[in-house]
Amino acid sequence: MKIVVTVKQVPDTNAEKVFDSTTNRLNRTSIENVLNPFDEYAIEEALKIKEGAGDGSTVTVLTMAPESGREVIRKALAMGADDAAILSDPAFQGSDAMATSYALAQALKHIGFDLILAGTQSTDAICCAIPAALAEHLGVSCLTYARKVTVAGGEVEIQRDIEGGYARVTAPLPAVVSVVKGINEPRYPSLKGIMGAKKKSIEVLSAAAVGAEAGRVGDAGSFTRVQGWAAAPAREKGRVIKAADPGEGAKAIVDFLIAKKVI
Amino acid sequence: MDFDLTAEQLDVVSMCREFAESEIAPNAERWDAQSEFPLETIKKLGELGLLGLPFPEKYGGSGADTLTYALAVMEIGRCDASVGITMAAHVSLGAMPFYLFGSEEQKERFLVPLARGEKLWAFGLTEPQAGSDAGATKTRAELRDDRWTINGTKCFITNAGTPISGGVTITAVTGEGDGRRPEISNLIVPQATAGYVQAKPYKKMGWRASDTRELTFENAAVPEDHLLGPRGRGLKQFLDILDGGRISVGALSVGLAQACFDAAARYAKERHQFGQPISKFQAIKFSLVDMATELELARSAVLKAAWLKDNGRDFATAAAMAKLYSGELSRRCANAAVQIHGGYGFMDEYAVSRYWRDCKINEIGEGTNEIQRMVIARQLGL
Numbered sequence: 116m117k118i119v120v121t122v123k124q125v126p127d128t129n130a131e132k133v134f135d136s137t138t139n140r141l142n143r144t145s146i147e148n149v150l151n152p153f154d155e156y157a158i159e160e161a162l163k164i165k166e167g168a169g170d171g172s173t174v175t176v177l178t179m180a181p182e183s184g185r186e187v188i189r190k191a192l193a194m195g196a197d198d199a200a201i202l203s204d205p206a207f208q209g210s211d212a213m214a215t216s217y218a219l220a221q222a223l224k225h226i227g228f229d230l231i232l233a234g235t236q237s238t239d240a241i242c243c244a245i246p247a248a249l250a251e252h253l254g255v256s257c258l259t260y261a262r263k264v265t266v267a268g269g270e271v272e273i274q275r276d277i278e279g280g281y282a283r284v285t286a287p288l289p290a291v292v293s294v295v296k297g298i299n300e301p302r303y304p305s306l307k308g309i310m311g312a313k314k315k316s317i318e319v320l321s322a323a324a325v326g327a328e329a330g331r332v333g334d335a336g337s338f339t340r341v342q343g344w345a346a347a348p349a350r351e352k353g354r355v356i357k358a359a360d361p362g363e364g365a366k367a368i369v370d371f372l373i374a375k376k377v378i
Numbered sequence: 379m380d381f382d383l384t385a386e387q388l389d390v391v392s393m394c395r396e397f398a399e400s401e402i403a404p405n406a407e408r409w410d411a412q413s414e415f416p417l418e419t420i421k422k423l424g425e426l427g428l429l430g431l432p433f434p435e436k437y438g439g440s441g442a443d444t445l446t447y448a449l450a451v452m453e454i455g456r457c458d459a460s461v462g463i464t465m466a467a468h469v470s471l472g473a474m475p476f477y478l479f480g481s482e483e484q485k486e487r488f489l490v491p492l493a494r495g496e497k498l499w500a501f502g503l504t505e506p507q508a509g510s511d512a513g514a515t516k517t518r519a520e521l522r523d524d525r526w527t528i529n530g531t532k533c534f535i536t537n538a539g540t541p542i543s544g545g546v547t548i549t550a551v552t553g554e555g556d557g558r559r560p561e562i563s564n565l566i567v568p569q570a571t572a573g574y575v576q577a578k579p580y581k582k583m584g585w586r587a588s589d590t591r592e593l594t595f596e597n598a599a600v601p602e603d604h605l606l607g608p609r610g611r612g613l614k615q616f617l618d619i620l621d622g623g624r625i626s627v628g629a630l631s632v633g634l635a636q637a638c639f640d641a642a643a644r645y646a647k648e649r650h651q652f653g654q655p656i657s658k659f660q661a662i663k664f665s666l667v668d669m670a671t672e673l674e675l676a677r678s679a680v681l682k683a684a685w686l687k688d689n690g691r692d693f694a695t696a697a698a699m700a701k702l703y704s705g706e707l708s709r710r711c712a713n714a715a716v717q718i719h720g721g722y723g724f725m726d727e728y729a730v731s732r733y734w735r736d737c738k739i740n741e742i743g744e745g746t747n748e749i750q751r752m753v754i755a756r757q758l759g760l
Contacts (some may be wrong), residue, residue, distance in 0.1 A: 193389055303397050306427025306440035309389045343540075 116266070116288075118161045118174040120196065121219055121249070122154040124180045124187045126294040139341040140209065141239070141365035143183075150187040153234030155194075155301035156294050161232045163299065164266055170361040173197040175226060179207055179218055187318065192312040193304030199317045200226055206322040206329060210243040211337035218332050219245070220252030226318075230271060231291040235260060246293035261291045261331045333349040387446050394453035398461075406458040409587035410732050413579065415540055416587055420464055424495015428454070429468055433477055437485055437609075438493035444622075444684040448629040452677070455633025459736040462585035462633055463743075466626035467536040468492070472499030474622060475547050479615055481608030488544075488566065497544030502532035502567075502593055503616055510749050511536065512549070513613055517595065519550040519565055524602045526552075526565055528595040530571075534743075538590045539576035545569045545714070546593060549612045562612035566604040572706040573598035584736035620693045620745060623673065624701035625687065628680040631704035634740065635676060637713035638733050639669045642718040647654075656718070665714050676704040695757040702750035705740035712737040 126132060128148040158176070165172045176191040178184050179202040188199045189232045202222050210218060223231065231253075236243040250257030261273035262281060271290050274281040303311075322332060330336060354371075358364030399717035401419055409416050423429055433439025433449045447469065455462030476489040476499075491497045508514040517530025528550055531716070538546050545568040553561030569576050577592040607615050643666055656662045679700035686693035715730040716723035723730045741747045 188384060189389060190392075193393075255540060303426055304389065304393050305425070306390065307435070307443060309393065310384055310441050312389070313386060 116222055116229045118165060118172060118230045119175045119177050119223060120157045120161045120175055120233060121233045122178045122191060123151040123237045124148045124184045125151045126235050128238050130200050134344045139344060148192050151234060151237045153236055153296055156296055156298050157234045158191050159301040160193055160264055160294050161301045165176050177222055179215055188317060189312050190325040191303060192300055192315045193308040195308055198315050199364055200320055201317060202320050204322040210335040211339045213248060213338050214304050214336035216245050216248030216331045217252055218327050220249050221327045223253060225325045229288050233293045235293045235295055246291050256290040258290060259288055261292050261294045262298050264292055279341040321322040384391040386448060390446050391449050391453060394450045398454050398457035402461055413586045416590050417541055423465055429495035430463060430493030431469060431492040438490040443688045445681060446687055448625055448684040451626050451629035452633040455630040456637045459630060459634050460585045463588050463632045464537060464586055466630055466758050468498050470623040470626045471501035471619060472537060475606055475619055487576055491680045498537040498540055500538035502535050502546045502548035504534050505531055506533050510561040514560060515549050515551060517548060517550045519635050525599045528598045530595050532593040535591055535593050537589055538593055540589045541570055546564040549616055552609060554563050554660055561610045563609050564606040564612045564615055565600060566606050567598060567600055568748040569599055571598050580676050584739055585630060621697050623744050624697040625680060625683050628700040628704040631708040631740040632676050632680055634733060635673050635708045635711040636736055638715035641730050643665060646651055646718055661717055668715055669711050672707050676707045679703055695754060698753040702747055708740045
């Protein structure tokens with residue numbers, strides 16, 4: 116079975132983000148980029164499925180990124196993925212979620228797959244759209260928000276996270292599955308994994324190589340436009356409740372929480 | 379000169395940092411307070427390949443270089459000096475002698491489980507009457523009926539009494555020698571050897587979550603093939619081991635000094651006195667600047683010594699200088715960090731209080747400051 120995990124390079128969650136005012140795009144050169152934390156769960160799940168199957172299944176990591184995307188790919192390879200592909204072409208610049216999903220789907224057709232695993236979302240754009248859009252482009256089933264994944268007999272079964280419980284959903288392979296945070300505990304890359312990662316193949320794919328049409332990627336292929344941006348308002352200073360007796364103070368806090376509809 | 383780390387070295391640093399910050403740092407205070415050896419965490423270090431970092435893959439190691447090893451020790455030591463010394467003593471003192479001096483059979487038998495992190499190993503050099511004068515060892519081993527029978531005592535030994543300790547390699551007098559100096563050899567003593575006893579752990583000022591014990595040998599007998607390296611080469615062998623070990627204790631000191639700086643800088647920005655963060659006061663600012671400047675120098679010195687070793691150059695002087703400077707620096711940084719914390723720094727709930735207790739041994743272990751100066755003086759022809 117060929118498992119492909121789609122991953123994204125995102126700015127470090129703790130880093131201060133700066134936008135370029137002419138392009139309205141995030142300035143990615145000035146900050147440290149990391150592997151999208153949600154994707155680590157998808158990689159771990161893919162490795163667990165592969166190890167559990169023990170049948171020569173492979174895990175390929177796929178991303179769309181500039182050349183600097185190699186850094187986050189290296190982490191996935193060090194965790195144990197077998198190989199990787201990077202969609203890297205200036206033509207992809209400015210792609211929104213739909214254009215990105217088209218390009219990734221083209222790449223997936225090019226490299227082949229039985230099961231596609233993805234995190235539910237990225238920590239930067241948080242569109243949560245890629246898994247479903249991929250499935251649509253590829254004409255395969257889409258199973259989202261999995262908190263457990265089982266593959267057997269050419270079928271994938273998941274426990275889909277829903278409020279108050281889970282739904283059991285199955286689909287024949289090939290399929291796209293998005294996994295939730297907390298489905299597993301992503302492993303640390305081992306020393307052997309890190310040292311071995313440099314020997315693994317990273318295929319760089321251009322738009323032409325995957326047959327992506329120019330009008331469907333980049334700015335031209337995007338349905339959305341970023342019109343502007345602003346820094347999040349600074350958090351207001353907290354209110355300090357001073358009360359002579361604790362009961363009075365507690366009542367003031369409870370009243371406040373009720374007013375805010377917290378309780 | 380190329381100061382860039384390789385992609386692999388950067389990845390090892392980020393993995394170690396992530397692991398240490400999530401799995402070690404949150405527990406360090408408790409392990410210290412309870413003098414608890416963090417067995418499960420040490421096992422995880424083994425699974426990640428950190429306990430076999432500089433050994434070739436064919437011996438179960440990770441195949442990394444000394445520079446990568448030093449970087450890893452810095453990151454682990456930054457979060458907990460006890461875990462750092464457990465790792466460093468195992469790799470540099472426990473496993474390294476097998477790699478450097480062991481026969482192929484000994485490497486297969488002893489080094490492989492150590493490099494894989496399945497077992498820890500100790501190195502027994504220091505004795506109650508043989509500290510800096512390590513050649514004055516009183517422990518004796520006699521070859522009788524194809525077995526070495528060992529009698530003596532070793533003290534301050536790391537990693538000898540943990541639940542996964544596999545044994546200890548010791549120096550012992552095995553003959554009369556040239557009349558001036560006795561013949562000293564290294565002997566391998568597996569954990570279950572009859573007559574080999576590990577005392578209760580010492581109560582220590584610092585490094586409390588590491589395992590340190592006195593070891594006694596009462597007619598402890600090991601097979602003749604448990605001699606490590608040629609008979610009579612023990613003194614030279616342990617001097618070589620100590621040269622390499624200085625790089626790791628230097629790295630450990632840099633890690634601790636970094637932790638001191640991080641804690642002090644964070645606190646100085648948060649703590650307000652006289653209407654502003656104390657980091658705005660020149661006295662505090664300069665103290666932090668001095669720490670940062672010296673840290674840069676210490677890190678460079680340790681990494682240079684590691685680089686020299688990796689490139690097959692003579693690294694003994696560089697390692698002694700790096701260890702001396704970093705060890706003293708860790709003490710200066712711990713002192714400054716507590717000073718910046720003021721009264722809070724004297725309280726155990728602040729990590730700098732632990733750093734202040736952990737730093738002192740960096741000036742003593744793996745050769746005291748005085749011994750480092752003697753080593754360096756000799757190299758300078760003084």
